[in-house]
Amino acid sequence: MSLLGFSFPLICALLLLAVDLTLWQWVEMTWFRWKVLIRLGLYFLFSLALMNAGLSPLSPIPAEIPSPHHALVIILAIAWWLMGARTLTVLLILILAPRIGGKGHLLQDVLGAFIFLVAAVAASTYVLDLPLKGLLATSGAVAIILGLAVQSTLSDVFSGIVLNATKPFRVDDWIRVDDIDGKVIEIDWRSTHLLTSEGSMAVIPNAMAAKTRIVNYSRPDHFHSVTLSVELPVRLRPSLALDALEKALQGCRELLLQPQAGALVKKAYVRYVEYEVTGYVKSRDRLDAVRNQLYDLIYRQLSVIENLNRDRPDRPLTRQSRVLNSASALRMLSEDDRAELGEKMRLTLFSAGEVIMEQDVVPDKLLIIESGVVSVSVSTGPQENELEVGRMGPGDVMGETGIVDGSAALSRFTAMTDCVVYRIQYKDLEPWLEEHGELRDVMVRLAHFRAQKRAAIIQQKPSAPVKKGFMRWLRQKRGKSLSHE
Known part of the structure; x- marks a missing residue:
C-alpha cells in the first residue's frame, strides 16, 4: 500500500469533516433544508474518501496499517458512524417537523439520543472490535447504576415523552396543573414551564404533571366559561335572587346562547x-x-329587589322615587323634584315578548325600566330580519328622541322578560325640562350615543354566507345560457 496514496484520502476525509462542522455551526437555521442537503453530500464524499483509502467502518481496522496512521483511521471510522447518526437525525427531523411541530423538541431529542446510542454501540463493535455481549452486559450494569442514581430525572423524562405523545396541552395553551394557572411556554426534558398571570415563571416537573389533574382552558377553543360566585343574605328569597341573576345573564349580549348560561344555589350558610x-x-x-x-x-x-324591600323610617321613599334614583339620566333632579315628578309617573306591566315601543313611531312619553330586560332591535329594510343592537335593564330610559327633536324612535323595544315600566307623559315633563336645561342636554347626549352605537352595529352586520354546491352551479349555468339566448 502506497503511503502517499493512503494518506491523501485520509487528508480529504479530515477536510470534509472540518467543512461539515464549520458549515453546520455558521450557516443560519433559516437555511436548514440546504444544510441537510449539504450534509448528505459531504457524508457521501466522506464515505467515498474512506473507501478510496481501503477502509470500511463495517469491519475492524486492518493490522497492516502503519502505526502513525492507526489512531487517525480509528478516529475517522468512529466519526463516520457519528456523522451518519447526526445526518440521519437531522433528516428525520426535517421529515417529521410538519407533523410534530417546531415548538416541542423533546421527541426530537429522544429520537436523536436513541440513534446516537445505536451508532456508539455499532462503532464499538465494528471499529474497536469489542465483544457485543460483553459490551451489552457492561452497558446494562452501568445503565442500572445510572438509573438508580437519576431515578427521579428518568421519571420526568419518560413522563415528558408521554405528555408529548398524548398532548393534553400544547405550547401557548392556558392550563391548570396542581392548582397553578398559567400559559405553557416550553416543554423540555424534565419540566413544563408556565407563565402565570402575575408574570412569574412556574416550573412543574413532568412526572407531577403526568400524575395530577390537568385542566386545559384553551380546549375546546370555540367557547370559554365565565363563572362568578355571589354571596347574598339569607333574608333574600332564593327564587327572587335566582330570577335577578338570570335577568342579569340575559342582559349581557356577549354571552353565547349555546351552551346556555345559568345560575344555581351552590351552598347555604x-x-x-x-x-x-x-x-x-x-x-x-x-x-x-x-x-x-x-x-x-x-x-x-339586585338593587331593584333591595330598594323594593328596604325599610327606611328615617327617610321614607316612595317606589317612584326609588325608580327615579336608579335612572342615571334623571339623577340631577333634587329629592323634592323626584317626589313631585313621581306623582306624574304611571305603572305599566309588559309580558315577555310584548313590544314596548315600536320603531319609526314618534314617542309621546318617557319610559323608565324598574325591573326586567328589554331587547333593542332595528330593521333596516322590509326584506331583512331584525338585528339586535342592545339590551336594557333597570334604570334605563326609552323615548328620549321625542324630547330631543320630536323624531321617531330608531329602534324597537321588546320585553325579553316580564317587565315593570314607569311612564311619564311629555306634557308632565315639560316644566322640569324648562327649569333644568341640563336635563335636556342629558337626553340629547343619550340620543346621540344610541344613534352612533346603532349605526356602528349595523355597519358590522355580517353578510349572508354564499351558498355553494352543485344546484347553485347548475342554476348559474342555466341563467347564463338563458341570457345568451
Whole structure:
C-alpha cells in the first residue's frame, strides 16, 4: 500500500469533516433544508474518501496499517458512524417537523439520543472490535447504576415523552396543573414551564404533571366559561335572587346562547347563601370584560329587589322615587323634584315578548325600566330580519328622541322578560325640562350615543354566507345560457 496514496484520502476525509462542522455551526437555521442537503453530500464524499483509502467502518481496522496512521483511521471510522447518526437525525427531523411541530423538541431529542446510542454501540463493535455481549452486559450494569442514581430525572423524562405523545396541552395553551394557572411556554426534558398571570415563571416537573389533574382552558377553543360566585343574605328569597341573576345573564349580549348560561344555589350558610353564575363567551380575551359587566348587571338587578324591600323610617321613599334614583339620566333632579315628578309617573306591566315601543313611531312619553330586560332591535329594510343592537335593564330610559327633536324612535323595544315600566307623559315633563336645561342636554347626549352605537352595529352586520354546491352551479349555468339566448 502506497503511503502517499493512503494518506491523501485520509487528508480529504479530515477536510470534509472540518467543512461539515464549520458549515453546520455558521450557516443560519433559516437555511436548514440546504444544510441537510449539504450534509448528505459531504457524508457521501466522506464515505467515498474512506473507501478510496481501503477502509470500511463495517469491519475492524486492518493490522497492516502503519502505526502513525492507526489512531487517525480509528478516529475517522468512529466519526463516520457519528456523522451518519447526526445526518440521519437531522433528516428525520426535517421529515417529521410538519407533523410534530417546531415548538416541542423533546421527541426530537429522544429520537436523536436513541440513534446516537445505536451508532456508539455499532462503532464499538465494528471499529474497536469489542465483544457485543460483553459490551451489552457492561452497558446494562452501568445503565442500572445510572438509573438508580437519576431515578427521579428518568421519571420526568419518560413522563415528558408521554405528555408529548398524548398532548393534553400544547405550547401557548392556558392550563391548570396542581392548582397553578398559567400559559405553557416550553416543554423540555424534565419540566413544563408556565407563565402565570402575575408574570412569574412556574416550573412543574413532568412526572407531577403526568400524575395530577390537568385542566386545559384553551380546549375546546370555540367557547370559554365565565363563572362568578355571589354571596347574598339569607333574608333574600332564593327564587327572587335566582330570577335577578338570570335577568342579569340575559342582559349581557356577549354571552353565547349555546351552551346556555345559568345560575344555581351552590351552598347555604347561616347568614348568607352562595350562588354560582356561569356563562360562556367566544373569545378568551373577553373574559375579564364580560365578568366585570356581569357584576354590574347583577348589582343593578339586585338593587331593584333591595330598594323594593328596604325599610327606611328615617327617610321614607316612595317606589317612584326609588325608580327615579336608579335612572342615571334623571339623577340631577333634587329629592323634592323626584317626589313631585313621581306623582306624574304611571305603572305599566309588559309580558315577555310584548313590544314596548315600536320603531319609526314618534314617542309621546318617557319610559323608565324598574325591573326586567328589554331587547333593542332595528330593521333596516322590509326584506331583512331584525338585528339586535342592545339590551336594557333597570334604570334605563326609552323615548328620549321625542324630547330631543320630536323624531321617531330608531329602534324597537321588546320585553325579553316580564317587565315593570314607569311612564311619564311629555306634557308632565315639560316644566322640569324648562327649569333644568341640563336635563335636556342629558337626553340629547343619550340620543346621540344610541344613534352612533346603532349605526356602528349595523355597519358590522355580517353578510349572508354564499351558498355553494352543485344546484347553485347548475342554476348559474342555466341563467347564463338563458341570457345568451
